Amino acid sequence: MQVSELYTYPIKSLQGVPLAAANLTARGFPYDRRFMLLKVIHSDDKASEPLQNMHVPEFPxxxxxxxxxxxxxxxxTQPGRIIVTYRPPGGAQVRTLDVPLQPDTRGLEELAIMMHQSPTKGYNMGATxxxxxxxCFGYRVVIAYLGPHSRRVLGSFAPEKSAAHRGQRKTGAGLAGRNDWISMRVVGGLAGVTLLLNFVAGVTAGEVSAMRMLPSLMATAIAVVLSMLIRYGGGGWTKDERITFADTAPYLLVSRTSVDDVSARLADDEKMDVTKFxxxxxxxxxxTAFEEDFWAEVQIGRVARLLLTANCIRCQSLNVDYATGRMSTGETGTVLKKLMKDRRVDKGAKFSPVFGRYVFLEKESEGRPVRVGDEVVVSRRTEERMVYDWPGLTN
Incomplete structure (x- = not known):
């Protein structure tokens, strides 16, 4: 298998950007979902008008x-930017806007943003x-920039809470994990010997000298313990997983074989657009189609390891017609219904079909590159599908 496509979405729910290569980070590809749009709900009190998060199912x-x-x-010398292009249907005028990739937030209004019971903050980008x-939308909209903020991961989607990864030491194969334990014991042993020798040296110099050394010895012991916890306590993933404006996880993985299975269900030689996922x-x-349901870990290009923790349940966004910005009235408007027939396979989301897997980065893979064409190997599978445990959450 291989990586056939890569995408990032600088502004949540707008069309994404295809990539030839990118560096992996714990919070997704660089600049992924760092902005989002919110609809202004009219109120007589202009100073406290509520904001509604905008998602494709509700705002196609x-x-x-x-x-x-x-x-x-x-x-x-040259700052980055996002070029946003609005392409209305019916041949209307195309419009473009440049948005700074990393805005200066000084003086911008700070917004409290709640996404699926996971709060964060953002910055109102202002009138321009x-x-x-x-x-373009025909109603009042605010664009928010995430800045340095982040959100906690929901439910059991993070690796340390996922049934597929609890108790798994993500330090490589069994020998690597064993070597880490041996290394920890060696470091601990050497630290103990060092402390003992220092103490004995202090005693030989006199009782008063030894007593004076106790604070230094205690500080040394604490430093050794802390360094061991930092080096060996992580288990291969970040305990405090954080995400951006992405709903659930830093990455979403889908299989082209499964996409082709959806295309085969459509009449009139229609093809499923993979970007709708x-x-x-x-x-x-x-x-085989949907074998990814049982993937727990994949290795990309022999340098990066990805942890698959949960299924992605699907909604009406699959039925959107990208040419009109409305729900499709043709065959592509039946995709969700077709998947409902045999893809309601997650016991935690009985009324929603599953397509794709949520993914987190193994921590030692931070910053490593992934490219279109890289080899993909499934390094671990599960016997049973994961169970979705956050009702009401959609992609």
Whole structure:
């Protein structure tokens, strides 16, 4: 198998950006879902008008907005930006807007944002950007920038809470894990010998000298213990997993074989658009459709390891017609219904079909590159599917 496509979504729920390569980080591809749109709900009190999070199922017109990334120059002289292109249906005028990739947040209004009971903060980008989006949508909209903030991971989606990964030491194969334990014992033994020798040396110099050394010895012991916990206590993933404006996890993986299975269900030679699944990684070459339901861990290019922790349940966003910004009235408007027939396979989401897997990064893979064409190997599987444990959450 291999990586066939990569995508990032700088502004949540707008069209994504295809990538040839990217560096993996614990919070997703660089710049992924660092912005989101919120609809202003009219109120007589203009100072406290509520904001509604915007998602494609409720606002299918978001699919008419396309994004592209201009990365900052290596020397820092040219800042990065997002080019947003609005392509309305019916041949209406195409409009574009440049949004700074890393805005200066000084002086921007701070917003409290709640996503699926996981709170965070963002910055109101201001009238220049809000007015442009509002004119395109035909109602008042705010664009928010995440900045340095983040959100906690929901339910049991993080690796340390996932049934597929609890108790698993993500330090490599069994020998590597054993070697880590041996190394920890060696470090602890050497630290103990060092402390003992220091204490004996202090005693030989006199009782008063030894007593004076006790605070130093205790500080040394504490430092050794803390360093051991930091080095060996992580188990291969970050205990405090945090995410951006992505709903559930830093990455979403889908199989091209499974996408082709959906296409085969459509009449009139219709093809399923893989981007409607909002993937970050598309893997091609799987032998059977939906075998990814049972993948627990995959290795990419022999340098990066990804932890698959939960199924992605699906909603009406699959039925959106990207040409009109509305729900499709044709064959592509039946995708969700077709999947309902045999893909309601998650006991935790009995009324929703499953397609794709949520993914977290094994911590030692931080910063490693992934490229289209990289080999993909399933390094561990589960006998049973994961169980979705956050009702009401959608992609």
């Amino acid at each position: 017109e978001m699919s008419l907005f396309y994004t592209d990334l201009i990365y900052p120059s290596n020397d820092g 950007y809000n007015d442009w989006f509002s004119e 909002r993937p970050n990684l598309v893997v091609s070459g799987a032998e």
